[in-house]
Amino acid sequence: MSAPATQFNQDARRLSADLRHRQTIQTAMGKYEVVRDQRKAAFQDWQAARQMAAETKWEAVNHLDRHLEQFVRNLEARGTKVHWAGTAQQARDLILGILRQKQARVIVKSKAMTSEEIHLNEAMAQAGYEVVESDLGEFIVQLREEPPYHIVFPAMHLTRDEIRDVFQRKLGDAPSNNPEELTMVARRVLREKYLQADVGITGANFAIAETGMLSITENEGNARLTAALPRTMITLVGIEKVLPRLEDLALFLPMLSAMGTGQTLSCYNTLYGGPRQPGETDGPEEYHVVLLDNHRTALLADAEQRDSLHCIRCGACLNVCPIFRNVGGHTYGTTYCGPIGAVITPNLRGLNDWKHLSYASSLCGACTETCPVKIDLHHHLLQNRRNASNLKPSWWQKTAFKAFAPVATRPALWSLVTKLGRLGQKLHGLVKGSRLDPAYAWTKTRDLPPIAQQTFKEWWRTRS
Amino acid sequence: MSERENIIARMREALSVSAPWPGQDHGKGREMPIQSSIADQREVLPAVGESFEEQLTLFRANAAELRADFRLLNDVNALAAELKGLRAAEGWQRVAAHGGDLTGAACRALALPVMLTDQAYDKRGLAACDAGITECDALVAQTGSVLVTNRSAGGRALSVLPPHHVVLARREQLVPDLPAAFALLKAKYGGAYPSMISFVTGPSRTGDIERILVLGAHGPKKLTILCF
Numbered sequence: 001m002s003a004p005a006t007q008f009n010q011d012a013r014r015l016s017a018d019l020r021h022r023q024t025i026q027t028a029m030g031k032y033e034v035v036r037d038q039r040k041a042a043f044q045d046w047q048a049a050r051q052m053a054a055e056t057k058w059e060a061v062n063h064l065d066r067h068l069e070q071f072v073r074n075l076e077a078r079g080t081k082v083h084w085a086g087t088a089q090q091a092r093d094l095i096l097g098i099l100r101q102k103q104a105r106v107i108v109k110s111k112a113m114t115s116e117e118i119h120l121n122e123a124m125a126q127a128g129y130e131v132v133e134s135d136l137g138e139f140i141v142q143l144r145e146e147p148p149y150h151i152v153f154p155a156m157h158l159t160r161d162e163i164r165d166v167f168q169r170k171l172g173d174a175p176s177n178n179p180e181e182l183t184m185v186a187r188r189v190l191r192e193k194y195l196q197a198d199v200g201i202t203g204a205n206f207a208i209a210e211t212g213m214l215s216i217t218e219n220e221g222n223a224r225l226t227a228a229l230p231r232t233m234i235t236l237v238g239i240e241k242v243l244p245r246l247e248d249l250a251l252f253l254p255m256l257s258a259m260g261t262g263q264t265l266s267c268y269n270t271l272y273g274g275p276r277q278p279g280e281t282d283g284p285e286e287y288h289v290v291l292l293d294n295h296r297t298a299l300l301a302d303a304e305q306r307d308s309l310h311c312i313r314c315g316a317c318l319n320v321c322p323i324f325r326n327v328g329g330h331t332y333g334t335t336y337c338g339p340i341g342a343v344i345t346p347n348l349r350g351l352n353d354w355k356h357l358s359y360a361s362s363l364c365g366a367c368t369e370t371c372p373v374k375i376d377l378h379h380h381l382l383q384n385r386r387n388a389s390n391l392k393p394s395w396w397q398k399t400a401f402k403a404f405a406p407v408a409t410r411p412a413l414w415s416l417v418t419k420l421g422r423l424g425q426k427l428h429g430l431v432k433g434s435r436l437d438p439a440y441a442w443t444k445t446r447d448l449p450p451i452a453q454q455t456f457k458e459w460w461r462t463r464s
Numbered sequence: 465m466s467e468r469e470n471i472i473a474r475m476r477e478a479l480s481v482s483a484p485w486p487g488q489d490h491g492k493g494r495e496m497p498i499q500s501s502i503a504d505q506r507e508v509l510p511a512v513g514e515s516f517e518e519q520l521t522l523f524r525a526n527a528a529e530l531r532a533d534f535r536l537l538n539d540v541n542a543l544a545a546e547l548k549g550l551r552a553a554e555g556w557q558r559v560a561a562h563g564g565d566l567t568g569a570a571c572r573a574l575a576l577p578v579m580l581t582d583q584a585y586d587k588r589g590l591a592a593c594d595a596g597i598t599e600c601d602a603l604v605a606q607t608g609s610v611l612v613t614n615r616s617a618g619g620r621a622l623s624v625l626p627p628h629h630v631v632l633a634r635r636e637q638l639v640p641d642l643p644a645a646f647a648l649l650k651a652k653y654g655g656a657y658p659s660m661i662s663f664v665t666g667p668s669r670t671g672d673i674e675r676i677l678v679l680g681a682h683g684p685k686k687l688t689i690l691c692f
Contacts (some may be wrong), residue, residue, distance in 0.1 A: 045508045084466070191682075264529075268664060
């Protein structure tokens with residue numbers, strides 16, 4: 001078993017039995033579900049909206065070269081410096097190069113999953129820069145020195161007491177465990193960082209080809225400040241984030257808000273088209289956009305799973321996934337967790353090490369059904385299973401199927417084996433669930449459904 | 465080859481095989497993608513009434529749910545009294561604004577020290593102001609949003625750095641929905657867009673601690689919309 005698989009199994013076993021963890025997640029999800037459903041219901045035709053969004057993304061991703069070049073042309077025309085990063089290493093080097101050139105000291109960041117993906121914070125900290133996450137949830141997990149738990153709600157696994165404790169330990173300032181007071185502590189600390197910061201780094205939700213703009217969705221105003229106060233701004237964005245037209249946002253912004261957080265519209269939906277323009281009095285003097293490939297073109301080359309590049313990172317598939325809700329976000333050990341993470345991680349980081357994620361699913365299809373851009377998530381999990389077994393078949397599966405095939409293809413033998421099976425199951429009842437049970441690995445936490453007392457063929461023969 | 469050329473080449477190679485059409489049964493389906501029109505979007509997005517009154521009612525309801533303070537005034541002359549009321553209620557000492565017909569009138573009415581963001585300004589000074597007063601490009605009934613740009617609303621920071629954002633708007637700036645707001649942006653700015661365009665939907669908020677709503681995470685704790 002690969003090291004990530006071992007870690008996944010250990011953490012999954014521990015967390016699925018952790019009742020306090022379960023309670024925290026269920027409470028948070030319960031609140032989310034109510035508002036999400038209200039927002040979906042407000043749409044006149046949610047299913048048609050999903051289809052429209054899926055088609056728009058299909059157009060964007062299947063003509064990505066064209067849209068991306070148009071995006072870059074428009075962006076560069078207004079003074080933005082565009083950089084292309086094939087790998088995570090290149091992206092880190094590019095950004096560190098900009099920081100060196102600007103002689104930066106303090107860097108303020110607004111939430112960006114792409115920066116988690118390339119481990120940017122570690123690289124910047126190692127190079128001696130002071131890096132501060134400004135999104136409250138990200139700030140909290142940064143103080144706790146752990147990765148975000150969820151792509152939209154980074155600190156959803158923590159209680160107010162745990163957050164008070166880390167504020168007390170790291171900031172020496174936590175008047176109580178009241179969420180409002182804790183938020184105001186963070187506001188004070190971070191406001192000062194904003195005023196000191198030399199460089200602001202953001203991610204982006206959409207890149208508009210037609211007008212050369214980056215669209216950022218947020219609630220706190222931290223991205224707005226990141227893009228207003230520091231003298232240099234850097235946006236790190238995946239190449240797949242392109243939308244063809246400005247007006248596509250009229251559909252995508254409310255859909256992202258509905259599914260991400262259950263809002264009609266998130267508090268700030270902002271478009272950035274460049275650095276400070278002539279006649280403007282604030283905003284960064286320099287704007288750098290780093291376009292990140294990091295194996296996205298490999299996913300693009302897989303026509304079967306290309307639609308996983310449609311993802312708008314709303315987190316809705318995580319929220320409905322029975323596996324995610326039991327094992328939690330950290331167990332995945334990946335930047336992107338939940339169903340979308342289970343689909344794309346094996347493609348981005350190697351099928352052999354990450355194929356176990358394809359089995360972190362009950363194949364119930366809740367993810368596919370909820371996805372606002374109609375990514376065929378649970379079928380992609382099956383395709384990854386198939387690809388993994390084609391790549392490196394497991395010896396015991398091969399042996400098991402070799403034994404199964406001759407039985408299943410001979411009716412007389414099949415009938416005999418089912419009879420034996422019924423008898424065997426009666427005897428099995430004596431040891432079921434105990435350590436003597438040969439099927440203990442299965443039966444210690446699950447039931448073994450009884451084989452029917454009568455097969456269809458037997459019933460057919462005896463029908464009156 | 466540059467990294468740009470490498471990535472573009474990989475994309476072209478990848479796209480030489482076509483992908484199944486989305487949302488159909490694994491590949492069966494239409495040939496050509498549609499481009500959704502404003503009419504298509506309006507069929508699926510949340511409903512907005514036809515008449516101005518219905519749209520105004522919707523905006524008011526959305527603002528209330530967002531905990532924004534929306535006040536509909538009889539005419540422009542009522543602005544001064546509302547602003548003086550806010551000044552007294554909150555003990556404003558110093559406000560920030562940008563040059564404009566409405567903001568100019570507001571500043572005269574307030575008779576307080578005003579910091580203007582039309583020229584280079586000190587960001588610590590702006591953060592210390594009690595309120596930022598701006599105009600806007602539109603109000604969006606469907607979402608309860610205020611549409612601002614750095615050109616219409618005094619730069620990037622004025623509407624987000626002070627603890628209270630006061631928006632001055634005219635009734636005729638109310639648009640029904642998001643498709644109309646984007647159409648307005650295109651018509652108004654065409655090829656020369658401001659470098660920042662923002663839909664402000666309620667005061668700044670977070671739910672990052674136990675999903676409990678707290679206002680004023682980083683941006684303004686209060687959003688007041690004075691509309692006449």
